[in-house]
Amino acid sequence: MNHPNREQWAPYIFGEAKPEARRELKRHLNECAECRQELDLWQRSVRRLDAWELPKPSAPQREWVPALRWAAAAVALVCLGLGIGRASSSKTQMDNVRATIEPQIRAQLVAEFEAKRRQDNQAVYAALDRLYVTLKRDVDTVAVNADAGLRQTERQLVELASYEQPSPNR
Amino acid sequence: MRVKTYFSNLSLLFSQTDEEAMWIVKTRDDHREFARLMGRWEKPIRNLCIRITGDVHLGEDLKQETFSRLFEKRKDYEPTGRFSTYLWRIALNLCYDALRRRERRRECFPQTVEGSSEDNLELRATESPGPDAEAAEIEEGELVRLALLRLPEIYRTVLVLRHYEGLKLAKIAEILEIPEGTVNSRMAEALARLSRILEPEFQGKREQVFQTNNINPPTFTLFYESSQP
Numbered sequence: 001m002n003h004p005n006r007e008q009w010a011p012y013i014f015g016e017a018k019p020e021a022r023r024e025l026k027r028h029l030n031e032c033a034e035c036r037q038e039l040d041l042w043q044r045s046v047r048r049l050d051a052w053e054l055p056k057p058s059a060p061q062r063e064w065v066p067a068l069r070w071a072a073a074a075v076a077l078v079c080l081g082l083g084i085g086r087a088s089s090s091k092t093q094m095d096n097v098r099a100t101i102e103p104q105i106r107a108q109l110v111a112e113f114e115a116k117r118r119q120d121n122q123a124v125y126a127a128l129d130r131l132y133v134t135l136k137r138d139v140d141t142v143a144v145n146a147d148a149g150l151r152q153t154e155r156q157l158v159e160l161a162s163y164e165q166p167s168p169n170r
Numbered sequence: 171m172r173v174k175t176y177f178s179n180l181s182l183l184f185s186q187t188d189e190e191a192m193w194i195v196k197t198r199d200d201h202r203e204f205a206r207l208m209g210r211w212e213k214p215i216r217n218l219c220i221r222i223t224g225d226v227h228l229g230e231d232l233k234q235e236t237f238s239r240l241f242e243k244r245k246d247y248e249p250t251g252r253f254s255t256y257l258w259r260i261a262l263n264l265c266y267d268a269l270r271r272r273e274r275r276r277e278c279f280p281q282t283v284e285g286s287s288e289d290n291l292e293l294r295a296t297e298s299p300g301p302d303a304e305a306a307e308i309e310e311g312e313l314v315r316l317a318l319l320r321l322p323e324i325y326r327t328v329l330v331l332r333h334y335e336g337l338k339l340a341k342i343a344e345i346l347e348i349p350e351g352t353v354n355s356r357m358a359e360a361l362a363r364l365s366r367i368l369e370p371e372f373q374g375k376r377e378q379v380f381q382t383n384n385i386n387p388p389t390f391t392l393f394y395e396s397s398q399p
Contacts, residue, residue, distance in 0.1 A: 006355065007357075009358055011339060042361040042365055048372060051309075051310035
Protein backbone atom coordinates (compact mmCIF):
# COMPACT_ATOMS: atom_id res chain seq x y z
CA MET A 1 0.00 0.00 0.00
CA ASN A 2 1.24 3.45 -0.84
CA HIS A 3 1.31 5.58 2.26
CA PRO A 4 1.03 9.34 2.01
CA ASN A 5 4.15 11.38 2.72
CA ARG A 6 4.60 12.23 6.40
CA GLU A 7 4.50 15.94 5.68
CA GLN A 8 0.97 15.58 4.33
CA TRP A 9 -0.29 14.66 7.78
CA ALA A 10 0.70 17.95 9.42
CA PRO A 11 -1.99 20.09 7.73
CA TYR A 12 -4.47 17.27 8.27
CA ILE A 13 -3.87 17.11 12.01
CA PHE A 14 -4.18 20.85 12.45
CA GLY A 15 -7.26 21.15 10.23
CA GLU A 16 -5.50 23.03 7.46
CA ALA A 17 -5.62 20.41 4.73
CA LYS A 18 -7.50 21.34 1.58
CA PRO A 19 -10.82 19.52 1.15
CA GLU A 20 -9.59 17.26 -1.60
CA ALA A 21 -6.42 16.29 0.28
CA ARG A 22 -8.42 15.79 3.43
CA ARG A 23 -10.81 13.39 1.71
CA GLU A 24 -7.93 11.36 0.31
CA LEU A 25 -6.16 11.14 3.64
CA LYS A 26 -9.35 10.13 5.38
CA ARG A 27 -9.92 7.43 2.81
CA HIS A 28 -6.40 6.16 3.37
CA LEU A 29 -6.88 6.15 7.12
CA ASN A 30 -9.96 3.98 6.76
CA GLU A 31 -7.92 1.42 4.88
CA CYS A 32 -4.52 1.61 6.62
CA ALA A 33 -4.29 0.56 10.26
CA GLU A 34 -0.61 1.43 10.45
CA CYS A 35 -1.14 5.08 9.50
CA ARG A 36 -4.25 5.27 11.68
CA GLN A 37 -2.28 4.11 14.65
CA GLU A 38 0.53 6.58 14.07
CA LEU A 39 -1.88 9.44 13.52
CA ASP A 40 -3.74 8.61 16.72
CA LEU A 41 -0.45 8.73 18.53
CA TRP A 42 0.40 12.11 17.10
CA GLN A 43 -3.01 13.54 17.87
CA ARG A 44 -2.75 12.29 21.40
CA SER A 45 0.60 14.00 21.76
CA VAL A 46 -0.85 17.27 20.45
CA ARG A 47 -3.63 17.08 23.02
CA ARG A 48 -1.11 16.37 25.76
CA LEU A 49 0.69 19.59 24.97
CA ASP A 50 -2.17 21.40 26.69
CA ALA A 51 -1.07 19.97 30.02
CA TRP A 52 1.73 22.54 30.17
CA GLU A 53 0.06 25.69 31.42
CA LEU A 54 2.01 28.86 31.98
CA PRO A 55 1.76 30.87 35.18
CA LYS A 56 -0.01 34.17 34.78
CA PRO A 57 2.32 37.14 34.51
CA SER A 58 2.63 39.07 37.72
CA ALA A 59 0.69 42.31 37.35
CA PRO A 60 3.14 45.20 37.31
CA GLN A 61 2.53 47.54 40.23
CA ARG A 62 2.06 51.04 38.96
CA GLU A 63 4.60 53.53 40.23
CA TRP A 64 2.07 56.20 41.12
CA VAL A 65 -0.03 53.96 43.31
CA PRO A 66 2.18 54.22 46.44
CA ALA A 67 2.52 58.01 45.96
CA LEU A 68 -1.24 58.29 45.65
CA ARG A 69 -1.67 56.32 48.84
CA TRP A 70 0.71 58.62 50.72
CA ALA A 71 -1.04 61.69 49.36
CA ALA A 72 -4.43 60.35 50.41
CA ALA A 73 -3.06 59.57 53.86
CA ALA A 74 -1.63 63.09 54.19
CA VAL A 75 -4.91 64.72 53.13
CA ALA A 76 -6.84 62.55 55.56
CA LEU A 77 -4.44 63.49 58.36
CA VAL A 78 -4.76 67.24 57.67
CA CYS A 79 -8.56 67.03 57.52
CA LEU A 80 -8.56 65.10 60.77
CA GLY A 81 -6.39 67.74 62.48
CA LEU A 82 -8.59 70.58 61.27
CA GLY A 83 -11.70 68.79 62.38
CA ILE A 84 -10.30 68.09 65.81
CA GLY A 85 -9.13 71.70 66.17
CA ARG A 86 -12.48 73.17 65.22
CA ALA A 87 -14.40 70.75 67.35
CA SER A 88 -12.30 71.29 70.44
CA SER A 89 -12.32 75.15 70.40
CA SER A 90 -15.31 77.00 71.93
CA LYS A 91 -16.87 80.22 70.52
CA THR A 92 -15.64 82.40 73.49
CA GLN A 93 -12.12 81.24 72.93
CA MET A 94 -12.38 82.14 69.27
CA ASP A 95 -13.69 85.66 70.18
CA ASN A 96 -10.87 86.21 72.65
CA VAL A 97 -8.30 85.18 70.11
CA ARG A 98 -9.90 87.46 67.51
CA ALA A 99 -9.94 90.45 69.93
CA THR A 100 -6.28 89.88 70.79
CA ILE A 101 -4.92 89.61 67.31
CA GLU A 102 -7.13 92.21 65.59
CA PRO A 103 -5.20 95.37 66.74
CA GLN A 104 -1.92 93.73 65.89
CA ILE A 105 -3.11 92.81 62.44
CA ARG A 106 -4.52 96.31 61.90
CA ALA A 107 -1.25 97.95 63.02
CA GLN A 108 0.73 95.71 60.70
CA LEU A 109 -1.59 96.49 57.82
CA VAL A 110 -1.29 100.26 58.41
CA ALA A 111 2.48 100.07 58.65
CA GLU A 112 2.68 98.07 55.46
CA PHE A 113 0.31 100.45 53.72
CA GLU A 114 2.38 103.48 54.79
CA ALA A 115 5.60 101.87 53.66
CA LYS A 116 4.03 101.06 50.34
CA ARG A 117 2.70 104.60 49.95
CA ARG A 118 6.11 106.10 50.71
CA GLN A 119 7.70 103.82 48.22
CA ASP A 120 5.16 104.80 45.56
CA ASN A 121 5.64 108.51 46.30
CA GLN A 122 9.37 108.19 45.92
CA ALA A 123 8.91 106.47 42.60
CA VAL A 124 6.51 109.20 41.41
CA TYR A 125 8.86 112.02 42.48
CA ALA A 126 11.79 110.35 40.77
CA ALA A 127 9.76 110.02 37.57
CA LEU A 128 8.68 113.69 37.79
CA ASP A 129 12.27 114.77 38.26
CA ARG A 130 13.33 112.88 35.19
CA LEU A 131 10.43 114.43 33.23
CA TYR A 132 11.35 117.95 34.43
CA VAL A 133 14.95 117.53 33.29
CA THR A 134 13.85 116.32 29.87
CA LEU A 135 11.32 119.11 29.42
CA LYS A 136 13.80 121.80 30.56
CA ARG A 137 16.33 120.58 28.05
CA ASP A 138 13.75 120.75 25.28
CA VAL A 139 12.58 124.24 26.29
CA ASP A 140 16.16 125.53 26.45
CA THR A 141 16.84 124.15 23.00
CA VAL A 142 13.74 125.89 21.61
CA ALA A 143 14.76 129.15 23.31
CA VAL A 144 18.26 129.08 21.88
CA ASN A 145 16.93 128.33 18.42
CA ALA A 146 14.36 131.14 18.68
CA ASP A 147 17.03 133.60 19.85
CA ALA A 148 19.30 132.69 16.97
CA GLY A 149 16.41 133.13 14.55
CA LEU A 150 15.53 136.53 15.92
CA ARG A 151 19.13 137.71 15.69
CA GLN A 152 19.31 136.59 12.06
CA THR A 153 16.07 138.38 11.22
CA GLU A 154 17.36 141.55 12.89
CA ARG A 155 20.54 141.41 10.85
CA GLN A 156 18.60 140.95 7.65
CA LEU A 157 16.37 143.96 8.48
CA VAL A 158 19.44 146.13 9.05
CA GLU A 159 20.90 145.04 5.76
CA LEU A 160 17.62 145.78 4.03
CA ALA A 161 17.39 149.28 5.55
CA SER A 162 20.92 150.20 4.42
CA TYR A 163 20.33 148.98 0.95
CA GLU A 164 20.93 151.63 -1.80
CA GLN A 165 19.66 151.53 -5.33
CA PRO A 166 22.62 151.70 -7.74
CA SER A 167 22.74 154.88 -9.93
CA PRO A 168 21.59 154.40 -13.53
CA ASN A 169 24.29 156.93 -14.75
CA ARG A 170 27.16 154.75 -13.83
CA MET B 171 -21.99 39.13 25.25
CA ARG B 172 -23.05 39.69 21.66
CA VAL B 173 -23.07 43.43 22.22
CA LYS B 174 -19.60 43.26 23.65
CA THR B 175 -18.37 41.32 20.62
CA TYR B 176 -20.07 43.81 18.33
CA PHE B 177 -18.36 46.77 19.98
CA SER B 178 -15.08 44.90 20.02
CA ASN B 179 -15.34 44.35 16.26
CA LEU B 180 -16.36 47.96 15.78
CA SER B 181 -13.35 49.20 17.70
CA LEU B 182 -11.12 46.95 15.61
CA LEU B 183 -12.55 48.57 12.50
CA PHE B 184 -11.37 51.99 13.59
CA SER B 185 -8.17 50.94 15.30
CA GLN B 186 -4.75 51.25 13.77
CA THR B 187 -3.01 48.26 12.29
CA ASP B 188 0.22 47.14 13.90
CA GLU B 189 2.09 48.21 10.79
CA GLU B 190 0.68 51.75 11.04
CA ALA B 191 1.48 51.91 14.73
CA MET B 192 5.05 50.75 14.16
CA TRP B 193 5.43 53.27 11.37
CA ILE B 194 4.43 56.02 13.79
CA VAL B 195 6.93 54.69 16.32
CA LYS B 196 9.62 54.67 13.66
CA THR B 197 8.99 58.13 12.27
CA ARG B 198 7.98 60.03 15.41
CA ASP B 199 9.59 58.02 18.21
CA ASP B 200 6.12 57.87 19.68
CA HIS B 201 6.40 56.23 23.09
CA ARG B 202 2.66 56.05 23.65
CA GLU B 203 2.09 54.24 20.39
CA PHE B 204 4.89 51.86 21.29
CA ALA B 205 3.30 51.19 24.66
CA ARG B 206 0.02 50.38 22.93
CA LEU B 207 1.83 48.07 20.53
CA MET B 208 3.55 46.39 23.44
CA GLY B 209 0.26 45.98 25.25
CA ARG B 210 -1.15 44.10 22.28
CA TRP B 211 1.84 41.80 21.81
CA GLU B 212 3.20 41.34 25.31
CA LYS B 213 1.31 38.18 26.11
CA PRO B 214 1.99 36.16 22.94
CA ILE B 215 5.66 37.11 22.95
CA ARG B 216 5.98 36.18 26.63
CA ASN B 217 4.34 32.84 25.97
CA LEU B 218 6.57 32.15 22.99
CA CYS B 219 9.77 32.95 24.90
CA ILE B 220 8.77 30.76 27.83
CA ARG B 221 7.70 27.86 25.62
CA ILE B 222 10.85 27.95 23.52
CA THR B 223 13.26 28.26 26.45
CA GLY B 224 11.20 26.21 28.90
CA ASP B 225 12.05 28.75 31.57
CA VAL B 226 9.55 31.24 32.97
CA HIS B 227 12.10 33.73 34.29
CA LEU B 228 14.28 33.60 31.22
CA GLY B 229 11.17 33.89 29.05
CA GLU B 230 10.05 37.01 30.92
CA ASP B 231 13.50 38.54 30.46
CA LEU B 232 13.52 37.67 26.78
CA LYS B 233 10.11 39.23 26.31
CA GLN B 234 11.47 42.50 27.72
CA GLU B 235 14.55 42.18 25.57
CA THR B 236 12.40 41.62 22.49
CA PHE B 237 10.55 44.88 22.99
CA SER B 238 13.76 46.70 23.88
CA ARG B 239 15.30 45.42 20.67
CA LEU B 240 12.19 46.39 18.73
CA PHE B 241 12.35 49.97 19.97
CA GLU B 242 16.09 50.13 19.59
CA LYS B 243 15.86 49.00 15.96
CA ARG B 244 12.72 50.98 15.15
CA LYS B 245 14.48 52.97 12.45
CA ASP B 246 15.32 49.74 10.63
CA TYR B 247 11.70 48.67 10.42
CA GLU B 248 10.41 48.53 6.85
CA PRO B 249 6.67 48.07 6.44
CA THR B 250 7.09 45.69 3.51
CA GLY B 251 5.83 42.68 5.45
CA ARG B 252 3.63 42.01 8.41
CA PHE B 253 4.70 43.57 11.68
CA SER B 254 3.88 40.34 13.49
CA THR B 255 6.36 38.39 11.36
CA TYR B 256 9.04 40.95 12.17
CA LEU B 257 8.32 40.72 15.89
CA TRP B 258 8.14 36.90 16.00
CA ARG B 259 11.54 36.73 14.31
CA ILE B 260 13.14 39.09 16.80
CA ALA B 261 11.76 37.09 19.71
CA LEU B 262 12.77 33.73 18.24
CA ASN B 263 16.30 34.83 17.47
CA LEU B 264 16.72 36.17 20.99
CA CYS B 265 15.44 32.86 22.36
CA TYR B 266 17.92 30.91 20.26
CA ASP B 267 20.77 33.15 21.36
CA ALA B 268 19.79 32.69 25.01
CA LEU B 269 19.60 28.91 24.62
CA ARG B 270 23.02 28.80 23.00
CA ARG B 271 24.48 30.89 25.78
CA ARG B 272 22.98 28.57 28.36
CA GLU B 273 24.26 25.54 26.52
CA ARG B 274 27.78 26.97 26.30
CA ARG B 275 27.67 27.73 30.02
CA ARG B 276 26.73 24.14 30.75
CA GLU B 277 29.49 22.83 28.53
CA CYS B 278 32.05 25.06 30.24
CA PHE B 279 30.83 24.55 33.80
CA PRO B 280 29.05 21.21 33.91
CA GLN B 281 29.46 20.83 37.65
CA THR B 282 28.87 24.37 38.80
CA VAL B 283 26.05 25.33 36.52
CA GLU B 284 23.75 27.83 38.08
CA GLY B 285 20.24 28.33 36.98
CA SER B 286 16.69 28.42 38.01
CA SER B 287 15.05 25.58 39.79
CA GLU B 288 13.54 24.59 36.48
CA ASP B 289 16.98 24.32 34.94
CA ASN B 290 18.07 22.09 37.77
CA LEU B 291 14.98 20.00 37.45
CA GLU B 292 15.63 19.60 33.79
CA LEU B 293 19.23 18.63 34.42
CA ARG B 294 18.20 16.11 37.02
CA ALA B 295 15.61 14.71 34.71
CA THR B 296 17.88 14.37 31.73
CA GLU B 297 20.96 13.21 33.56
CA SER B 298 19.62 10.75 36.05
CA PRO B 299 19.79 7.22 34.77
CA GLY B 300 16.54 6.04 36.21
CA PRO B 301 13.40 7.16 37.95
CA ASP B 302 13.62 8.65 41.38
CA ALA B 303 11.17 9.98 43.86
CA GLU B 304 11.14 13.46 42.37
CA ALA B 305 10.68 12.26 38.83
CA ALA B 306 7.76 10.17 39.95
CA GLU B 307 6.04 13.28 41.22
CA ILE B 308 6.56 15.30 38.13
CA GLU B 309 3.26 16.57 36.88
CA GLU B 310 2.02 16.11 33.37
CA GLY B 311 2.65 19.74 32.47
CA GLU B 312 6.22 19.44 33.61
CA LEU B 313 6.63 16.29 31.57
CA VAL B 314 5.45 18.13 28.50
CA ARG B 315 7.84 21.00 29.18
CA LEU B 316 10.76 18.63 29.56
CA ALA B 317 9.74 16.67 26.49
CA LEU B 318 9.64 19.84 24.41
CA LEU B 319 13.04 20.86 25.72
CA ARG B 320 14.43 17.58 24.50
CA LEU B 321 13.34 18.34 20.97
CA PRO B 322 15.82 20.13 18.74
CA GLU B 323 14.97 23.82 18.29
CA ILE B 324 13.71 23.48 14.75
CA TYR B 325 11.06 20.97 15.79
CA ARG B 326 10.17 22.69 19.05
CA THR B 327 9.66 25.97 17.22
CA VAL B 328 7.10 24.69 14.74
CA LEU B 329 5.20 22.91 17.49
CA VAL B 330 5.14 25.95 19.75
CA LEU B 331 4.15 28.36 17.00
CA ARG B 332 1.39 26.12 15.71
CA HIS B 333 -0.06 24.65 18.85
CA TYR B 334 0.49 27.27 21.53
CA GLU B 335 0.52 30.44 19.45
CA GLY B 336 -2.11 29.23 17.02
CA LEU B 337 -0.28 30.33 13.87
CA LYS B 338 -1.12 28.78 10.55
CA LEU B 339 1.50 26.59 8.91
CA ALA B 340 1.86 29.11 6.08
CA LYS B 341 2.51 31.89 8.58
CA ILE B 342 5.13 29.76 10.31
CA ALA B 343 6.82 29.25 6.96
CA GLU B 344 6.84 33.01 6.46
CA ILE B 345 8.34 33.66 9.89
CA LEU B 346 11.02 30.99 9.54
CA GLU B 347 11.63 31.91 5.90
CA ILE B 348 11.34 28.33 4.72
CA PRO B 349 8.94 26.61 2.29
CA GLU B 350 5.62 25.45 3.70
CA GLY B 351 6.53 21.88 2.77
CA THR B 352 9.55 22.10 5.05
CA VAL B 353 7.34 23.29 7.88
CA ASN B 354 5.07 20.32 7.30
CA SER B 355 7.92 17.82 7.30
CA ARG B 356 9.43 19.41 10.41
CA MET B 357 6.04 19.23 12.08
CA ALA B 358 5.69 15.55 11.24
CA GLU B 359 9.15 14.84 12.61
CA ALA B 360 8.40 16.93 15.70
CA LEU B 361 5.20 15.01 16.38
CA ALA B 362 6.94 11.68 15.86
CA ARG B 363 9.74 12.58 18.26
CA LEU B 364 7.38 14.10 20.80
CA SER B 365 5.21 11.00 20.72
CA ARG B 366 8.22 8.78 21.29
CA ILE B 367 9.09 10.83 24.37
CA LEU B 368 5.65 11.39 25.81
CA GLU B 369 3.89 8.16 25.09
CA PRO B 370 5.84 5.93 27.48
CA GLU B 371 5.71 8.60 30.14
CA PHE B 372 1.99 9.01 29.97
CA GLN B 373 1.58 5.29 29.89
CA GLY B 374 3.16 5.13 33.30
CA LYS B 375 6.65 4.20 32.18
CA ARG B 376 8.36 7.23 33.66
CA GLU B 377 11.74 5.62 33.81
CA GLN B 378 11.93 5.43 30.04
CA VAL B 379 11.53 9.14 29.51
CA PHE B 380 14.67 10.30 31.20
CA GLN B 381 16.89 7.42 30.34
CA THR B 382 19.08 7.42 27.32
CA ASN B 383 17.05 6.17 24.44
CA ASN B 384 17.14 6.32 20.72
CA ILE B 385 16.00 9.94 20.70
CA ASN B 386 18.82 12.35 20.23
CA PRO B 387 19.53 14.54 23.24
CA PRO B 388 18.80 18.26 22.88
CA THR B 389 21.13 19.66 20.34
CA PHE B 390 21.78 23.27 19.70
CA THR B 391 23.77 22.73 16.56
CA LEU B 392 20.71 22.52 14.37
CA PHE B 393 20.13 26.19 14.22
CA TYR B 394 17.32 28.20 12.90
CA GLU B 395 18.09 29.27 9.37
CA SER B 396 16.49 32.67 9.31
CA SER B 397 18.63 35.71 9.52
CA GLN B 398 18.26 38.41 12.11
CA PRO B 399 15.57 40.80 10.94
